Structure formats: C-alpha cells, structure tokens
Amino acid sequence: MTSNENRISPLHGAGGEMMSRLLAEHVLPHFAASQVGRIGLSAMDDGATIALPTAGELVMTTDSHVVKPIFFPGGDIGKLAAAGTLNDLAVMGARPLALSLAVIIEEDFPISDIDRIVESFAHTLIGSQTPLICGDTKVMGRGEIDGIVINTTGLGIANPAISDAGAVPGDVIIVTGSMGDHGMALLAAREEFHLETELKSDVDSIWPMIRTILPIGGIHAMKDPTRGGLAAALNEMSGKSGTTIELTQSAIPIRDEVQALSDLLGISPLEVANEGKAVLIVDPALADQILETLQKHPLGRHAAIIGIVGTKFPGRVVMTTPVGGRRFLDMPLGDPVPRIC
Amino acid sequence: MPRPFELSDPKRARQLADVIASLAPSTPVKIVHVCGTHEMAITQHGLRRFLPKNVEILEGPGCPVCVTPTADIDAAVQIAEAGAILCTFGDMTRVPGTRLTLEQARSKGCDIRVVLSAAEASNIAKETDRAVVFFAVGFETTTPMTAAVLVNEPPANFSVLVSHKKIPEAMAVLLSMPGTNIHGYLAPGHVSTILGMAPYAKQLDLFKIPIVIGGFEPLDILYAIALILRQLRNGQGFVENGFPRGVADEGNITAQRLIARVFESTDVQWRGIGVIPDSGYRLREEFARFDARLRFHIEGKTGDERIPGCRCADVLTARATPADCPLFRARCTPLSPVGPCMVGSEGACSIWYRYGGRELP
Numbered sequence: 220m221t222s223n224e225n226r227i228s229p230l231h232g233a234g235g236e237m238m239s240r241l242l243a244e245h246v247l248p249h250f251a252a253s254q255v256g257r258i259g260l261s262a263m264d265d266g267a268t269i270a271l272p273t274a275g276e277l278v279m280t281t282d283s284h285v286v287k288p289i290f291f292p293g294g295d296i297g298k299l300a301a302a303g304t305l306n307d308l309a310v311m312g313a314r315p316l317a318l319s320l321a322v323i324i325e326e327d328f329p330i331s332d333i334d335r336i337v338e339s340f341a342h343t344l345i346g347s348q349t350p351l352i353c354g355d356t357k358v359m360g361r362g363e364i365d366g367i368v369i370n371t372t373g374l375g376i377a378n379p380a381i382s383d384a385g386a387v388p389g390d391v392i393i394v395t396g397s398m399g400d401h402g403m404a405l406l407a408a409r410e411e412f413h414l415e416t417e418l419k420s421d422v423d424s425i426w427p428m429i430r431t432i433l434p435i436g437g438i439h440a441m442k443d444p445t446r447g448g449l450a451a452a453l454n455e456m457s458g459k460s461g462t463t464i465e466l467t468q469s470a471i472p473i474r475d476e477v478q479a480l481s482d483l484l485g486i487s488p489l490e491v492a493n494e495g496k497a498v499l500i501v502d503p504a505l506a507d508q509i510l511e512t513l514q515k516h517p518l519g520r521h522a523a524i525i526g527i528v529g530t531k532f533p534g535r536v537v538m539t540t541p542v543g544g545r546r547f548l549d550m551p552l553g554d555p556v557p558r559i560c
Numbered sequence: 561m562p563r564p565f566e567l568s569d570p571k572r573a574r575q576l577a578d579v580i581a582s583l584a585p586s587t588p589v590k591i592v593h594v595c596g597t598h599e600m601a602i603t604q605h606g607l608r609r610f611l612p613k614n615v616e617i618l619e620g621p622g623c624p625v626c627v628t629p630t631a632d633i634d635a636a637v638q639i640a641e642a643g644a645i646l647c648t649f650g651d652m653t654r655v656p657g658t659r660l661t662l663e664q665a666r667s668k669g670c671d672i673r674v675v676l677s678a679a680e681a682s683n684i685a686k687e688t689d690r691a692v693v694f695f696a697v698g699f700e701t702t703t704p705m706t707a708a709v710l711v712n713e714p715p716a717n718f719s720v721l722v723s724h725k726k727i728p729e730a731m732a733v734l735l736s737m738p739g740t741n742i743h744g745y746l747a748p749g750h751v752s753t754i755l756g757m758a759p760y761a762k763q764l765d766l767f768k769i770p771i772v773i774g775g776f777e778p779l780d781i782l783y784a785i786a787l788i789l790r791q792l793r794n795g796q797g798f799v800e801n802g803f804p805r806g807v808a809d810e811g812n813i814t815a816q817r818l819i820a821r822v823f824e825s826t827d828v829q830w831r832g833i834g835v836i837p838d839s840g841y842r843l844r845e846e847f848a849r850f851d852a853r854l855r856f857h858i859e860g861k862t863g864d865e866r867i868p869g870c871r872c873a874d875v876l877t878a879r880a881t882p883a884d885c886p887l888f889r890a891r892c893t894p895l896s897p898v899g900p901c902m903v904g905s906e907g908a909c910s911i912w913y914r915y916g917g918r919e920l921p
Contacts, residue, residue: 537920539606540568540604540605540606540778541568541570541605542568542569542570542573542605542606542607542778542779543570543573543574543606543609543610544605544606544607544608544609544610544778545606545609545916545920546603546604546605546606546915546916546920547914547915547916547920549913549914549915552894552895
C-alpha cells in the first residue's frame with residue numbers, strides 16, 4: 220500500500236467510488252444508531268427524516284469547529300464537535316434528537332486521523348444516546364484549508380426551552396464544575412510555550428448530567444461557558460436580563476494546575492473556554508436541590524454555588540475577591556495573549 | 561480544590577486595613593506606585609476598598625509600553641519598513657507612532673513578530689539570513705535579559721533597538737513636576753529584586769518622602785501602604801524594604817553587573833514626562849555593533865506626543881486618574897484605544913476599564 224492510499228485525495232470528496240468507500244469503511248461503521256424517522260443515515264438519501272414529536276418546542280443549533288491542535292490533551296476535534304452541539308442543545312434544556320456531520324478536509328490529510336476523529340465523534344454521540352442522521356464530506360486542495368473543519372447541526376426537543384436571558388434578582392448562580400480547563404489545556408499544548416503539563420480539556424457532552432436536573436424545574440437561565448469563558452457567559456446573561464451578577468471568587472472551582480498556568484501566563488481561567496460545563500441561574504428555593512443533584516453525577520462532582528443575582532450595576536458582573544476586595548469581571552476583549560511585561 | 565490564601569487572607573487583610581486607618585492622617589494622602597503589576601494587583605483584588613477615602617494610590621509611569629515615546633515607535637516602524645524582521649512584546653504593536661502602529665505596519669506587509677523575550681528574538685535570527693531586530697522596552701526587569709543575550713555572542717544579523725528605562729530616575733523627576741503632590745512611593749518589588757535599595761536612596765534622598773518596596777500579593781501591598789503611612793505619621797522619609805521575601809537590600813549583583821557591562825546611562829525621552837537625564841540606556845562601545853539605530857541610520861528625531869483630548873500624560877505623572885479623562889470609557893476603550901495608557905495591558909486606563917477603579921462599594 221502506498222502512502223497516498225492512507226491519505227485524503229481530491230477524489231475522496233468527488234462523490235464517486237472513492238468517497239463511497241471512505242464513508243463505508245471509515246464513517247458509517249461507527250454509527251449503529253442512525254435513524255429517528257423512516258429514512259436515516261444508512262439510506263444515504265438526499266436527506267433524513269424525523270418523526271415529529273407530539274409536544275414541546277423543537278430546538279435547532281449549528282456550530283463549526285476549528286481547533287489547533289486537532290488532537291489535544293483530553294480530546295480531539297471530533298469529540299469537540301459532538302459535545303459542542305449536544306451542549307448547546309442541553310443548555311437550552313433540550314433533549315437531543317439527532318445530529319448532522321459535515322466535514323471539510325484538506326487534501327493529503329491522513330485517513331488514520333479521520334478514523335480517530337470519527338470514532339470519538341461517534342463515541343460522544345452514543346454517550347448521549349443521539350443518532351447521526353445525515354452528513355456531508357468535501358475535500359479542498361492543499362493550503363486551501365488548515366487540516367480539517369467540522370460543522371454539526373443539532374435538533375433537540377425542549378419542554379419548554381430555557382433561554383440565557385431569564386435571570387431575576389435573588390436568583391442563585393451555579394457552575395457545574397471547574398472553570399478554564401479546556402482553554403488552559405489548549406494553551407499549554409501550543410508549541411510556542413514549551414510547557415509540559417498534565418492538564419486535560421474537559422470536553423464532554425453534558426446532556427447526561429443536565430437531564431437529571433431538568434425535572435426539578437426552577438432553571439431561569441442556562442449557558443455553556445465556551446469561548447470567552449465564564450466571564451463572557453455571565454456578562455451576556457447579566458446584559459440580557461438587565462441584572463447584576465454578584466460573584467464570590469473563592470467559591471468558583473478552579474483546578475490547582477489551571478490556576479498555576481494561569482498565574483504563569485497572565486491569562487485568567489475565567490476568560491478561557493470550557494467545553495464540558497454549564498452555568499445555571501436558578502430559583503433560590505430550588506438551588507440546593509439542583510446543586511445536590513448535579514454533584515451526584517460524575518460530570519458535576521465539583522458543581523458549586525458561586526454567586527447571586529442583584530440589581531446595583533445593571534448589565535455588569537461584580538466579583539468579591541478572596542482577600543475581600545471588589546472588582547468588575549468584564550467581557551473578555553478577544554483571544555487571550557500572554558501578558559508580557 | 562482549595563488554593564493557598566495566606567497572602568490574600570481576608571482576616572489579615574481586615575486587620576491591616578484597621579492599621580492603615582489608624583495610621584492615616586485626616587488630610588488627603590497621595591501614594592504613587594510605578595508598576596503595572598502593582599496596579600493590576602490592586603484593581604484585580606479590589607484593594608482600594610481597604611483604604612480610607614482620603615488615601616489614594618495611583619499608577620505613575622509604571623507601564624513600559626505606555627512611556628515609550630513616539631520617536632521610538634517611529635524608529636521601529638522605519639526598521640521594519642527597511643525589510644528587517646522586527647520582534648517585540650505584544651502590547652507594543654498597538655501603540656500609536658507618528659504615522660503608524662507596528663500592527664498597521666504589519667498589515668502593509670512588514671514582518672513584525674511578537675516574542676516573549678530577547679532570547680526568542682535572537683533564536684529567530686539564528687534561523688534566517690535576514691536582519692532581525694529586537695525592540696527592547698521595559699525597566700530593570702527586562703534590561704538584564706537583553707544584556708544576557710548580547711554578552712552571549714548573538715548572530716551577526718541580530719541587533720537591538722534599545723528603549724530600556726530606569727525607574728528611580730523617573731520617580732525623582734515626578735516629585736519636582738508641578739501638581740504631582742506625591743506623599744509617598746510604593747516601589748516595585750521585581751525591579752527592586754534587581755536594583756536593591758541603593759538606587760532609590762541615591763535618586764530620592766533629597767526629597768525626604770517615604771519609599772517602601774512592596775511585593776505583589778494583596779497582603780504585601782497593604783503592608784507596604786501601612787509602612788508608608790507609618791513613616792508619614794512619624795515625619796520620616798527613607799527607603800524601606802517591605803518585601804524582604806523577594807528583595808535583598810543589595811539587589812541582584814550579577815544582573816547589575818550584566819547591565820553595567822553592556823549598557824551605559826543616557827538621557828531619554830518618556831512619553832508624558834519629557835527628557836529625563838540619565839534615565840535610559842545605550843549600548844557601550846564594545847556592543848555598538850548590535851545597535852539597530854546605527855545599522856539602520858535612525859536619527860534621534862522627536863515624535864509628536866500630543867493626542868487631542870487624551871489625558872495620558874497626566875495619568876502617567878499621577879496627576880489624574882483614568883476616570884478623570886473625558887475620553888475614558890467613552891471614545892477610548894481597549895478595542896479602540898486613543899492613548900497609550902489604554903493600549904498597554906499594564907496601563908492604568910486599560911486596567912481600570914477592565915476591573916473598575918473606586919466606584920465599587
């Protein structure tokens with residue numbers, strides 16, 4: 220076998236025999252559950268069908284994934300793409316019905332890497348009992364795209380959907396676990412810092428955890444703190460509801476190794492992405508029950524109450540620091556760059 | 561997941577706040593620090609909340625990016641336009657020059673690279689035949705790092721645009737400027753790790769005001785402020801080491817010798833202040849072959865420092881807080897900064913924008 224056969228060629232995206240073989244050998248076998256209506260993935264039709272639910276609201280979300288490096292400590296772009304879309308549905312309070320998978324690959328990309336990526340994508344879907352029902356593959360020339368780009372669309376059903384704008388003064392703020400793990404793990408993995416750490420991304424589907432708290436009710440707003448981290452998520456939630464988020468910094472769970480790297484690079488763990496966490500704003504009367512239920516799930520072991528909703532600075536996030544001072548926690552400005560001098 | 565909180569212990573912080581309140585006079589007191597890291601720590605931890613209303617602490621010329629004069633930015637742009645690879649710290653790329661920022665020069669095709677150290681720039685030079693220039697800014701913390709690269713035979717295509725500055729000289733000049741009204745200095749811990757105590761005494765002895773070296777943890781800073789107020793109450797004014805954990809009285813002799821071997825003092829311009837005698841460095845004769853100013857025929861022209869409506873000059877000389885500037889938060893934000901104090905992540909305006917000043921209860 221020549222090395223070319225192990226790599227993606229333009230023919231793999233041309234819709235012919237090569238593409239059929241790529242899909243039949245490297246994609247389809249991973250997706251045993253691939254049907255929620257009459258026509259599913261294995262039919263390879265122009266579209267898939269979904270039997271209409273009888274009650275509730277349909278929720279639809281889409282996300283394109285680019286990540287560097289493609290394989291990172293704790294996950295890869297496949298797991299990220301699946302979890303990203305499942306989590307967007309989960310924080311809308313939606314049970315995932317089905318996902319799509321569209322992949323754009325650079326010519327000469329190793330097929331063995333495709334295998335790994337598709338396998339971890341499929342594995343993540345299985346964990347959330349969600350079928351993949353349609354997909355697309357395209358190949359672009361060398362240098363026209365950086366490795367691989369994945370787009371996923373997800374459909375879910377909520378009854379009712381939970382927005383990120385529903386905070387009410389007096390509500391309690393909960394995070395489902397430690398903050399900053401994904402962003403810091405990726406920063407540490409970037410070559411230019413020459414760092415060796417044990418840090419792992421938290422990337423995972425949070426639906427199995429979120430489904431345990433939905434029956435309790437009382438969730439007024441929910442969001443997954445991805446890009447921009449907790450700081451961006453909370454600023455958005457306070458801005459949309461016109462409330463003040465008041466945090467207690469020492470209550471926010473942060474891993475020691477994340478904090479250490481954060482101190483070294485001068486980048487706040489509250490401003491970098493999480494890919495397996497949610498932030499919830501809940502009815503104070505149900506906060507303890509929600510917290511205890513989260514903590515019983517393996518993904519929510521370190522869930523914590525981190526603050527309350529107030530009114531004094533509408534649209535802003537104020538934080539009491541460990542020493543007892545106060546400061547604003549602002550919307551991050553852009554991609555974090557290490558402080559230099 | 562507990563973190564060690566010893567140096568940000570809230571109970572001890574309250575106790576120090578009580579000591580500060582008991583030592584503070586009833587008249588207004590202005591303490592100035594000269595370090596972006598101090599301002600970052602003070603605002604990030606919200607330490608102004610622990611000070612009585614009449615005790616204020618302001619950042620002076622403590623952000624190296626902010627005090628770099630327009631002329632030096634212009635020189636860096638000129639070097640990049642001549643085809644060299646220009647390496648510098650991230651924040652420098654956004655500071656306005658007379659014509660362009662380095663970021664704008666990059667979008668016009670110049671090769672501008674962000675590095676974390678002089679050593680990284682020298683490594684880039686090893687990989688190429690093109691001229692590589694390190695735009696060397698910073699105070700006594702970064703100066704020895706530049707010197708260390710130059711004494712270790714860097715590649716012949718490597719040179720340095722020197723813009724290093726000395727903090728004690730600027731602290732002295734500030735005291736003789738009208739309207740500064742400074743009662744005491746919180747001196748920077750890491751600069752002092754290199755310098756020790758002597759340079760402060762040499763520059764500032766005549767002014768007889770408290771100068772206390774402080775660390776960067778919340779309790780370090782509150783402790784240093786308490787020492788300043790104690791000196792004021794006792795009518796004293798001397799250099800005191802409030803950070804013996806990190807600063808030896810004599811400083812880091814190896815680093816001092818390294819600086820002295822490579823550099824000699826010269827008059828340099830500070831944005832917002834003007835020319836301060838002997839407050840900067842140029843390369844000694846022995847190292848002149850690495851001087852980018854000579855290689856690229858840079859003339860020592862003065863750039864235009866005035867930015868209409870911007871009070872950076874007052875902020876850098878501790879005559880105004882960021883909130884006193886009419887442009888702050890209105891026309892001047894970190895995404896579209898007007899003045900350098902909003903550009904540098906260690907600049908007072910950028911820090912106050914993100915974390916808040918004294919408006920928090």
